[in-house]
Amino acid sequence: MSAARADRLAALLRERELDAVLVTDPTNLRYVTGFTGTNGLALVGAERRVFVTDFRYVDQSAAEVPDFDRIRGTRDLLPDVAEHLGGRVGFDDAHLSVRTHRRLEELAGEGVELVPAGGLVEGLRAVKDTDELRSIREAAALADDVYEHLCARGLVGRTEREVAHDLEHTMRERGAEGPSFPTIVAAGAHGALPHASPRLEPIEPSTLVIVDMGCVLDGYCSDCTRTFATGPLSELAAAVYEVVLEAQRAALEAVRPGVGGAGADAVARELITAAGHGERFGHGLGHGVGLEVHERPRLSPTSDDELVAGNVVTVEPGVYVSGELGVRIEDLVAVTADGADVLSGFPKTLVTVG
Ligand code: ZN
Ligand code: ZN
Numbered sequence: 001m002s003a004a005r006a007d008r009l010a011a012l013l014r015e016r017e018l019d020a021v022l023v024t025d026p027t028n029l030r031y032v033t034g035f036t037g038t039n040g041l042a043l044v045g046a047e048r049r050v051f052v053t054d055f056r057y058v059d060q061s062a063a064e065v066p067d068f069d070r071i072r073g074t075r076d077l078l079p080d081v082a083e084h085l086g087g088r089v090g091f092d093d094a095h096l097s098v099r100t101h102r103r104l105e106e107l108a109g110e111g112v113e114l115v116p117a118g119g120l121v122e123g124l125r126a127v128k129d130t131d132e133l134r135s136i137r138e139a140a141a142l143a144d145d146v147y148e149h150l151c152a153r154g155l156v157g158r159t160e161r162e163v164a165h166d167l168e169h170t171m172r173e174r175g176a177e178g179p180s181f182p183t184i185v186a187a188g189a190h191g192a193l194p195h196a197s198p199r200l201e202p203i204e205p206s207t208l209v210i211v212d213m214g215c216v217l218d219g220y221c222s223d224c225t226r227t228f229a230t231g232p233l234s235e236l237a238a239a240v241y242e243v244v245l246e247a248q249r250a251a252l253e254a255v256r257p258g259v260g261g262a263g264a265d266a267v268a269r270e271l272i273t274a275a276g277h278g279e280r281f282g283h284g285l286g287h288g289v290g291l292e293v294h295e296r297p298r299l300s301p302t303s304d305d306e307l308v309a310g311n312v313v314t315v316e317p318g319v320y321v322s323g324e325l326g327v328r329i330e331d332l333v334a335v336t337a338d339g340a341d342v343l344s345g346f347p348k349t350l351v352t353v354g
Contacts, residue, residue, distance in 0.1 A: 004129075006042075010046055012124075013044075016090060019045055019086065020044060022041065022042070022089055023041065024092050026040075033051055033064070035051070039075070040053040041053075041081050043085070048069075049069060051070050052071045054073055054074065086112060087112070090117025092117065092118045094118030122295065126308075128311070133312070133334055136289065136312055137343050140332050140343035140344055143171070143214055144344065144345045146215070147211075148346070150163070156354050159202050164183040171215040177219070179214065180214035184198065184212035187208070191210040191320070192323065193326070194320060194326070205231040208241070209353075210328055211227075212224075212225040212328065219291055222289070223293055225330030226330075226348070226351070227328060229351070230353060238350075243275040243277060247271040248315060250267050258307065259307050260305070260307070261303030262301055265301055265303065268315075280321060283300075285315060286313050307335050311335040331348070
């Protein structure tokens with residue numbers, strides 16, 4: 001697995017006129033090498049595959065990084081990798097600190113040119129292979145199960161925080177490594193904050209409750225939002241739900257290779273705007289999901305990304321009526337050769353949970 005990914009990275013070097021690239025960000029390092037520890041570096045060139053870690057990870061890296069020449073370095077790894085640098089070496093300017101960069105420059109000395117090359121690995125990560133798709137699909141199915149648990153357990157009278165803890169506990173019990181981000185449970189007017197953190201307030205009957213959660217399985221994330229009713233709703237709440245659902249379905253239909261992140265966003269945004277809620281959809285339509293819960297590509301009015309087969313993205317329009325309510329419906333989808341495969345299976349028509 002990691003051999004193929006390192007080869008794909010090496011293939012990008014020629015067009016960037018680089019002799020090698022230094023992989024330092026832990027998520028990128030995991031993607032390229034398979035290493036899951038916290039201290040490591042990799043150098044990938046046309047023929048070179050060098051991996052450096054400290055004594056704590058020698059055994060682990062022998063198992064996880066078999067395709068690289070492994071070096072046992074000191075705790076700070078930089079002098080150990082510096083010896084192997086030569087020519088034009090790309091580094092991750094989006095993640096490497098100025099201090100580390102300066103130190104690397106000193107250690108590398110003459111004959112080495114450090115070239116900003118952030119985003120190379122992230123670009124590869126945006127297109128998932130079969131193994132990655134399987135992990136993400138399983139993480140999404142696990143989240144579906146946790147939503148079933150939520151329905152059986154109920155919402156009214158429990159606090160947002162208790163519900164959130166219960167959901168995270170349940171996903172772990174069923175095999176998840178943990179939540180892919182802190183679970184959001186936001187009832188009533190609190191749902192008008194897109195990133196609400198769960199409160200100690202009990203959930204009322206006849207209100208809307210946004211639940212946004214995902215779990216991590218094999219290192220891969222899922223992400224899914226459902227908005228539940230806790231009893232008969234006001235006309236406004238019911239109407240907003242229908243608008244968001246219609247926008248979500250229309251945007252899903254639009255997801256396919258060749259569509260821009262801005263174009264997909266516009267499909268949902270136009271419907272929401274036509275219903276008079278344009279100003280109340282304050283975030284982008286979606287984001288890529290993989291080893292991280294927010295990665296490339298982005299679906300938003302300002303996105304330059306274009307969807308390709310193998311992308312895994314969320315489609316999550318929302319309408320937030322300040323002081324009253326919020327509705328968000330989010331599916332996780334894999335872009336296929338001719339459309340999209342929806343990985344989130346829990347129903348989207350309004351579900352009432354007492
Ligand atoms: Zn989400
Ligand atoms: Zn999301």
